[in-house]
Amino acid sequence: MFSQSEENYIKAIYHLAVDSSVKGISTNAIAKKLATKASSVTDMIKKLSEKKVVVYKKYQGVTLTDFGKKTATNIIRKHRLWEVFLVEKLNFSWDEVHEVAEQLEHIKSPKLINELDIFLGFPKRDPHGDPIPDSEGNLQIIEKSLLAVLNKGEEGICVGVDDTSSEFLQFLDKQGIALGKRIKVIEKEPFDGSFLIQLEDKELSISNKIANNLYIQK
Amino acid sequence: MFSQSEENYIKAIYHLAVDSSVKGISTNAIAKKLATKASSVTDMIKKLSEKKVVVYKKYQGVTLTDFGKKTATNIIRKHRLWEVFLVEKLNFSWDEVHEVAEQLEHIKSPKLINELDIFLGFPKRDPHGDPIPDSEGNLQIIEKSLLAVLNKGEEGICVGVDDTSSEFLQFLDKQGIALGKRIKVIEKEPFDGSFLIQLEDKELSISNKIANNLYIQK
DNA sequence: AATAATTTTTAGACATGGCTAAAAATTATA
DNA sequence: TATAATTTTTAGCCATGTCTAAAAATTATT
Structure with missing residues (x-):
C-alpha cells in the first residue's frame, strides 16, 4: 500500500515518462511537476526504489x-472514473473536476472503483477525452490529431484537450465546444493561422493557439 | 481546514459526548475509541484546544x-451521505460501507457534498438508520425505541441498529430484516426473553439480544 | 581541457502524529 | 486520612515528508 505522497510521485513520473518519452525522468522535472524541491524528490525516489516501484x-x-x-x-483509472462521475452525475463542469479527483483517487477500495465503473457504464474516456485504463491497467491508444493539422474541408469529432486549465476549458464551454461535437474546417487563414470552423449549425473563428490544443478523431 | 487525524478526533469526541452525555470526555475514552494511546490524545487535544475546537x-x-x-x-453528514451512495448506487451491503466511508468523509469539497445530497434525493437516514445532518449541521431527532421494549401485539418500522458489526448486520440480512421493514411482536417468551415476530408474511423467532439491538419507530 | 553553470545529492533541521516510560495529579480504598 | 490504584500529562524518541544550504557530480562553455 502506498501513501498519498508516494502515489502522487508515481503518477507524476508516469505522466512525465509518457509525454517526454525519454528513458530517465530527472529529479528536477519531478520537482517542478509536483511543486516541490529537488532534494525532497531525491529522498522520495530512494524510498520508491526500495519498494521496487x-x-x-x-x-x-x-x-x-x-x-x-x-x-x-x-491511480489514473481511479482519477478519471471519478472525473466522469463528477461531471455526469454531480453536475461538475470539466474545469472543476480535477482538484476533487486528485483527492478521490487516493481512496483505497477495489470494490468501490469496480462498482463505480459499472455504475457509470464502463466509460472509455474522462471528461477531457483522456482514455480510462481498464482494471488490468491497459490503456487503449486513441487515434487522435490536433485540430490544427486538419486541412480545409476535413472534419472530425472533438475527443480531447491538451491544455486543461480552467481558462481554456471555460472558453471552450462558452464557444459551445465540447467532447463529442463534430467540427469541420471551413477555412484556414494563412495570415494568423486561425481557423473558420463549422460547429453544429453555426460557424465560428478560432485562433491557431486554440486549434493546437484541441484533439480531433477523424 | 483540519487534517484527517484532527477530523477523526473531533468525530470521536462528538460521538462519545452524544452517547455518554457526560460533560467532559476523558483522555482514556478517546484513546480507546481511536485505538491509540492516552499520551497521543493529550497532544492532539492541546492542538484542538488552540484551534478553538x-x-x-x-x-x-x-x-x-x-x-x-x-x-x-x-464530517458525520459526509460520512452518512457517502454510506447512502455506496449502498444505493454501488451495491455495497450495509456491513461493507463503514470502512470506505471513513476515507470518503475526509474529502474536501463543499460542492461535492451538496451535489451528492441532491443526487441522492436528500436522504434523511443512512443505511443503518442514523439521521443525516443538514448542511447547517442540524440533526433531526428521531423517536425510536428498542424492539425489546415493545409489548405483545405492538408493531413498528425498523429504523436502525445499535450494534453495527458485520456479524450482526449479516445476520439481519439472512433473516430478511432490513430498514423500513414492518415488524410485529406476536409473542414474548418470558423464559429467555426471546421474541416471536411477524416480518412480512412469515413468523420468526429472535433472541433477546437481537431485540436489544434493533430500533423501531412506532 | 579547464572553468563555469547547472543539476543532483547530502546533511541537518522542522512539523505532524505517533509511541514508551516516568512523573504528576486525581480518585478509590483501607 | 493516608496509601494504593488509576488516570493523565510530560519528556524524549521515532517515522514521514518537507525544507534550506552546502557539497558533489554532471553538463556546457570558452
Missing part, C-alpha cells in the same frame, strides 16, 4: 518498473 | 465548542 541510479533519473507502471495506471 | 483543562477531559460541534456534524 522505480529503477534509480544516482544522477541518472528514474524509470518506472512494470509494477510501478501498473500502480500508476491504477 | 474543544475546551480543555488539564485532567478534566474535553468538551466540543459550538464550532467543534458544527465541524463534527459536518
Whole structure:
C-alpha cells in the first residue's frame, strides 16, 4: 500500500515518462511537476526504489518498473472514473473536476472503483477525452490529431484537450465546444493561422493557439 | 481546514459526548475509541484546544465548542451521505460501507457534498438508520425505541441498529430484516426473553439480544 | 581541457502524529 | 486520612515528508 505522497510521485513520473518519452525522468522535472524541491524528490525516489516501484541510479533519473507502471495506471483509472462521475452525475463542469479527483483517487477500495465503473457504464474516456485504463491497467491508444493539422474541408469529432486549465476549458464551454461535437474546417487563414470552423449549425473563428490544443478523431 | 487525524478526533469526541452525555470526555475514552494511546490524545487535544475546537483543562477531559460541534456534524453528514451512495448506487451491503466511508468523509469539497445530497434525493437516514445532518449541521431527532421494549401485539418500522458489526448486520440480512421493514411482536417468551415476530408474511423467532439491538419507530 | 553553470545529492533541521516510560495529579480504598 | 490504584500529562524518541544550504557530480562553455 502506498501513501498519498508516494502515489502522487508515481503518477507524476508516469505522466512525465509518457509525454517526454525519454528513458530517465530527472529529479528536477519531478520537482517542478509536483511543486516541490529537488532534494525532497531525491529522498522520495530512494524510498520508491526500495519498494521496487522505480529503477534509480544516482544522477541518472528514474524509470518506472512494470509494477510501478501498473500502480500508476491504477491511480489514473481511479482519477478519471471519478472525473466522469463528477461531471455526469454531480453536475461538475470539466474545469472543476480535477482538484476533487486528485483527492478521490487516493481512496483505497477495489470494490468501490469496480462498482463505480459499472455504475457509470464502463466509460472509455474522462471528461477531457483522456482514455480510462481498464482494471488490468491497459490503456487503449486513441487515434487522435490536433485540430490544427486538419486541412480545409476535413472534419472530425472533438475527443480531447491538451491544455486543461480552467481558462481554456471555460472558453471552450462558452464557444459551445465540447467532447463529442463534430467540427469541420471551413477555412484556414494563412495570415494568423486561425481557423473558420463549422460547429453544429453555426460557424465560428478560432485562433491557431486554440486549434493546437484541441484533439480531433477523424 | 483540519487534517484527517484532527477530523477523526473531533468525530470521536462528538460521538462519545452524544452517547455518554457526560460533560467532559476523558483522555482514556478517546484513546480507546481511536485505538491509540492516552499520551497521543493529550497532544492532539492541546492542538484542538488552540484551534478553538474543544475546551480543555488539564485532567478534566474535553468538551466540543459550538464550532467543534458544527465541524463534527459536518464530517458525520459526509460520512452518512457517502454510506447512502455506496449502498444505493454501488451495491455495497450495509456491513461493507463503514470502512470506505471513513476515507470518503475526509474529502474536501463543499460542492461535492451538496451535489451528492441532491443526487441522492436528500436522504434523511443512512443505511443503518442514523439521521443525516443538514448542511447547517442540524440533526433531526428521531423517536425510536428498542424492539425489546415493545409489548405483545405492538408493531413498528425498523429504523436502525445499535450494534453495527458485520456479524450482526449479516445476520439481519439472512433473516430478511432490513430498514423500513414492518415488524410485529406476536409473542414474548418470558423464559429467555426471546421474541416471536411477524416480518412480512412469515413468523420468526429472535433472541433477546437481537431485540436489544434493533430500533423501531412506532 | 579547464572553468563555469547547472543539476543532483547530502546533511541537518522542522512539523505532524505517533509511541514508551516516568512523573504528576486525581480518585478509590483501607 | 493516608496509601494504593488509576488516570493523565510530560519528556524524549521515532517515522514521514518537507525544507534550506552546502557539497558533489554532471553538463556546457570558452
